[in-house]
Amino acid sequence: MEVVSLSHSVVGRQRRTPKKRKGNSETPGLTKEAVIEAALKLIDTTDLESFSMRNLAKELGVYPTAIYWHVPSRNAVITEMISRVLGGIVPEEQDDWKEWLKQLFRNYRQAIRVHPNVAPLIGVQLVSNASVDLDMIESILRTLSKAGFADDDLLAVFNAVIATMVGFTTQEFSMVPKEEADDWAAAMQNVVASVDDTRHPILARNAGNFANKAFILRWQNGAFSPLDSGFETFIQAVVDGLEVRLSQ
Amino acid sequence: MEVVSLSHSVVGRQRRTPKKRKGNSETPGLTKEAVIEAALKLIDTTDLESFSMRNLAKELGVYPTAIYWHVPSRNAVITEMISRVLGGIVPEEQDDWKEWLKQLFRNYRQAIRVHPNVAPLIGVQLVSNASVDLDMIESILRTLSKAGFADDDLLAVFNAVIATMVGFTTQEFSMVPKEEADDWAAAMQNVVASVDDTRHPILARNAGNFANKAFILRWQNGAFSPLDSGFETFIQAVVDGLEVRLSQ
DNA sequence: ACCTGAACACCGTTCAAGT
DNA sequence: ACCTGAACACCGTTCAAGT
Numbered sequence: 148m149e150v151v152s153l154s155h156s157v158v159g160r161q162r163r164t165p166k167k168r169k170g171n172s173e174t175p176g177l178t179k180e181a182v183i184e185a186a187l188k189l190i191d192t193t194d195l196e197s198f199s200m201r202n203l204a205k206e207l208g209v210y211p212t213a214i215y216w217h218v219p220s221r222n223a224v225i226t227e228m229i230s231r232v233l234g235g236i237v238p239e240e241q242d243d244w245k246e247w248l249k250q251l252f253r254n255y256r257q258a259i260r261v262h263p264n265v266a267p268l269i270g271v272q273l274v275s276n277a278s279v280d281l282d283m284i285e286s287i288l289r290t291l292s293k294a295g296f297a298d299d300d301l302l303a304v305f306n307a308v309i310a311t312m313v314g315f316t317t318q319e320f321s322m323v324p325k326e327e328a329d330d331w332a333a334a335m336q337n338v339v340a341s342v343d344d345t346r347h348p349i350l351a352r353n354a355g356n357f358a359n360k361a362f363i364l365r366w367q368n369g370a371f372s373p374l375d376s377g378f379e380t381f382i383q384a385v386v387d388g389l390e391v392r393l394s395q
Numbered sequence: 396m397e398v399v400s401l402s403h404s405v406v407g408r409q410r411r412t413p414k415k416r417k418g419n420s421e422t423p424g425l426t427k428e429a430v431i432e433a434a435l436k437l438i439d440t441t442d443l444e445s446f447s448m449r450n451l452a453k454e455l456g457v458y459p460t461a462i463y464w465h466v467p468s469r470n471a472v473i474t475e476m477i478s479r480v481l482g483g484i485v486p487e488e489q490d491d492w493k494e495w496l497k498q499l500f501r502n503y504r505q506a507i508r509v510h511p512n513v514a515p516l517i518g519v520q521l522v523s524n525a526s527v528d529l530d531m532i533e534s535i536l537r538t539l540s541k542a543g544f545a546d547d548d549l550l551a552v553f554n555a556v557i558a559t560m561v562g563f564t565t566q567e568f569s570m571v572p573k574e575e576a577d578d579w580a581a582a583m584q585n586v587v588a589s590v591d592d593t594r595h596p597i598l599a600r601n602a603g604n605f606a607n608k609a610f611i612l613r614w615q616n617g618a619f620s621p622l623d624s625g626f627e628t629f630i631q632a633v634v635d636g637l638e639v640r641l642s643q
Numbered sequence: 644a645c646c647t648g649a650a651c652a653c654c655g656t657t658c659a660a661g662t
Numbered sequence: 663a664c665c666t667g668a669a670c671a672c673c674g675t676t677c678a679a680g681t
Contacts, residue, residue: 151586213665267519272570276611281595288597302604306625309610314562322520338399338527347529349536356550362557363524377554387639388632461646
């Protein structure tokens, strides 16, 4: 996988490239790898709000400013985390382009499920593209080309594919307010339970089924209440719809 | 439009309900409406990073803490802004359910285009649901029911619809790093310009077309580089795919 | 009722100083 | 080379005090 990192020119500049450690088993000190690893551990065990450079330093047992020797900025840490989380989601080549795409979408979602709190960072920050995986892009383009999309269509369909891959999962694992989580859950449950069946009859009829399992009407995110059937329905619709487009 | 606000129970508690002003033209003072309006103006003219309670206070010419008399928390401001931005996106009823859905998606995107910096807040924070628009939900469910979706399918398709509505646009208008925007644009342009055409031939062939117009390979967001064709392709594919599902 | 003003517990990041 | 430590310019929010 060729990942072109823009970290140096983009997310901040490192003062010097730290010297690589010798192979012998000295005290490890701090390394970039250790920083990223600790960052992932921190974001996994707490949440996105608690993910700060200062808490990261606490986790590592160093002063906050020590981190900046190994990593140029907070955005760089985020970039590195993302490319680590999303590494290896590109499926094996396959004849059926629809199946290949669905597998890509599922692999993305599975990768996020392992580190759900990272999800909000990807869909929402253009910086998340700072480490561009050209191999992934080429694989998608190859699949779409084989399927029959070309020229201007290739761009439009590519954008549709990326939106499909990222969009559902980003929302599924969106941030839950930390402090007021309990109050909020209670309030939302109350809303769902007391839907007026003359004003909103269809919703009232389906309220039990929708509670905490529908976007907008849930009080937990995908880490606790996964939206499997919605996801499968969504990606199936997209690939079916793209097939319809091909036949026109 | 019945918007159920969870602000009181969820996003913080107000100390007292401020008394409504009399009709005569006294000095206006501060009101909740003025706070939300200034918040939108601030987020529109600057960006999401600059949107802080303290900057909001500066904009209003008051001390930061004065805001808290009218609004319980930052999350409440966000909630109010979102429901203001997304007010009135539900289309008129219509026979063709596919057209109705597409119109909903387009209305959502148009609403976001007026206040692009609000976009990241919606897709990514569960708090964004704090003001639940039950009328919108019922309208979607009515349309889907008329189309023929029922029972468990209704939930899955509803989730697919919300993901479609929010997902593409959230990414299209994702946050651009403020400080290093120029450096980053240059670096990304360089990546796109120097794609190796033996390793990534299809991308190399399409690089000119993809530069700043494809997800992952752009350095500006939808406010400067809108992805119209991708969006239309995406929503058309979704509704076509849902129609395929109906016919099975 | 509504605002000021001080204060608390946080941020990311820079830079000089140590070893 | 790599870390400490102080410092800067920020945050959201609470609470007492003013008017």
